[in-house]
Amino acid sequence: MTRFRKFSAALLGTVALLAGTGAAGAPSGAQPDLFSFSEGARLVQYPDDVMLSQMDSSPLNLIDGFVATDWTGRASPSPVFVLELPEQTELSRISFDTSPLNRDEKAVRSVTIEVSDTSSTSGFEMVAEVTLKRLKNNQSFSFDPEFLPVGRWVRLTVVDNHSGDDYSALTGFHGYGRQLTAVAKMPNVTGTYEGHSGWGKINLTQQGDQVTGCYAFLNGRVTGVIKGRTMILTMTETGLDGSPIKHRAYFGMSANGRQLIGIGRDTDPALGEGYFDFYAADRTSNRASGC
Template sequence: MTNRNIAVAVAVSVLCFLSVPDAGFGQPVQKEPAAAAPEPSLVSFSAGALIVVTPPEYGGSWSALSIIDERPESGWATPEGVVSPQIIVIGLPEKTVLKTLTFDLGRTDGTGRGAKDILVEMSDTSATADFQKIGQVALKDKVNNQTFPVQAEIAGRWVRLTIQKNHGSTQYVELMDFRASGKQLTRTPVANVSGTYDTDYNQFHVLQEGTSLTGCYEYNEGVLTGGIEGRVLKFTWIERDKRGPAIMVISADGKRLVGMWWHEKATGAPGVWNGEKAGDEVGTCPHWAGGAAQQLTRDLEESGRARIYGINFDTDSAVIREESKPTLERIVTVLKGKTDWQMTIEGHTDATGAAAHNQTLSEKRAQSVRDFLVAAGIAATRLKPVGLGATKPVGPNDTELGRAQNRRVELVRQ
C-alpha cells in the first residue's frame, strides 16, 4: 500500500482525569497524576465518532478529522484569512453524557492562532437542531491538556463546538485536539457493513458474518480479515508483499467509511482510507478466498498464523460477548475440517495497567476461547492457550487506536 492521500496523523494517549476539584467553570481543572488506565475519549475517532459538520479547512493534514484523532501534534486550521467564528459538529456512536472537556493548543503553527473562546453544546435530535449548552471555555494559547468540567450533564448524540475567536491572529484559527470523558448510555447492536464501497484504494468488498470481517479490495491483490465492534472496524490488510493494521468507522447511516491504515509495526502517521457505499452486493475479487472460514483457512495454510479481531470482551473481563459467537463458530468450522491441525491460542492485551495483570487477563481470555472451542467439539489436546499480555504489540500503546489493534486473539498452527 502506498499513500495516495496526505497522511493524517492519528491517535495518541487519552488522559484520565481522576477528580474535579472545586474550580470556577471555564477555568482549567487542577489534575492528579494520570492513572495507569486512561479513560477513553468518547468524542474521538477511536470511539466511533465522526465529524458530521465540517468547517473550512486549510487542507492537507490540517483537517477537521485531526481534532478527534487524540494526537496533539496534528490539528485543524482554517484557510488563510478566515478568522470568523467556526462550527464543528461531531456525531457520537452512542447516546452519551459528557463530564469533562479537554483541548490541546500546544502545537499550533504560530502565536495567536489557537482557538480561544469555545461554546460546547449537545443535541439528542440531529446535527443541526436543538443544541443545549454544556460548556463555555476560555483556552490559553500554546498549552495542551486544558481540561474543564461540563456546566450541564445533558445526554445526546451530537456535540457542537462553536469557536468564537482565536488569540488575535488575522491569518488562521487552529485547534489541535478535543477530547471528552463521560458515559455512554446506549449500546447499539453491531452494524452490518457488508457491501461494496468506492474507496481511496479502488473498490472495497467486505463481508460481515457476526463480528467477523473478510473481504478484498482491487488494489495490489489486497485482502482483509478482521472484526467489528460497534461502528469500529479493525482488520489486517494483506497485499502481495506487505501487510498492516487498519481501523475504520462506519457512519450512522451506513453509507460512509472513514479509516486509517498503517504498515505492520509502523508507529508513524497513518494513511487515509475513506469510502462511500456503492451497493449492498458484496462482490468479489479473483484473489479472495471468500467468507471468514475460507479466509481463515487460507491464512493458516499460507502463514501459519491468523489475527482474530472479531472476538470481543468487556473491559478487564475474560467473558466473551454474545456478539462474538459467530466468529468463534467459524473457527470451529475450520478446525473440524482440518483435524490434523494443532493450535496455539494467543491472548494479547494493550499496555494499560500493570504487566502482571495484563498477563493474567490475556491468559484468561485465551482460556475462554479454548473453552468455547472444546465445548463445540474440538479436542482439548489440540488446543494450547497462551497469554502474552502486552509483550507483542502490533500498534503503538500510547494511542487509543494502537491499543485497539493490540487487544486481540491470534491463532497459530503448532
C-alpha cells in the same frame, strides 16, 4: 428534562483545569475518549473550506486521537462543528489540545460547547465557554457533578484565536463520561465499494461481527471486527520486496448504508502513529466480488 448549567470554564471555580502533555488528548490509562472517530463519533457538520480528505488540515484531525495532526480553517465566519455520538452520553469532562502547530498565530483561544439530545440541528443548550492556553495539550475541564450534560450531539464553535489571524487551528477535541444506551450498530457491510479516495475498490464480507475482505492495491487483505457502529480493520499489503505492510483502519457507515468512510494509521512504530490516509467509497453492490 435534562438539566444543564451555563458557565464560563475559564472563570468559575466549579471547573477543574487539569493540563498536561501526551501523544493523545487523554492521559495514559484514562477512560475512553467518547468523541473519537474510533469510538464511533461522527462529524455531521463542519466548515466547508476544508475537505475531510485533506488530511493535513481535515476536520477529522479533531477526533483522530493523535495530537500531532490539526484542523486548520478560516477564522471567519466562526467555525462550527457538530459531533454525533453513537449513544446517548452523560459527559463528565471535555478536553482540548492546541499543539503542535506550524504557525503559532493560528492557535484557537475561545470556544463554546453546546449539547443536544434532540437532533444535530436543534435542542442545543450551552454547557461551557472555554478560554484555552496557547500550545498546550490536555487542557481538561470538568463539569459540575450535579449538572452533567446529557445528549447525543455536541456542537463546538470556535470564537477566536490568540492573535486575530485569518486562520484558526486546533489539534484535539475530546469528551469523557459514560454512555447511557447501547443501541448503536452498523448496517451489514457485505458488498463491493468503489473508492474515490484511499485504497480504491474494496470488497467486504461480514459474518456476525467479523469482517474479511480484499482490495487490489498491493494485493491488500483485510480482517477485523465490528464494535457498535465502528468497523476496526487490520489491512495487510504486500510490499515490493514481498514483506507484509500492516495498517489499522477505523470505518464508519453512512446512515443509509451506502457510503463507507474511514481513516487508517500505520501499526509499525517506526513509521509513526499518525493517520496516513482517508478512505471514502460508495457501495455499488451488496455482494463481495473478487480482487
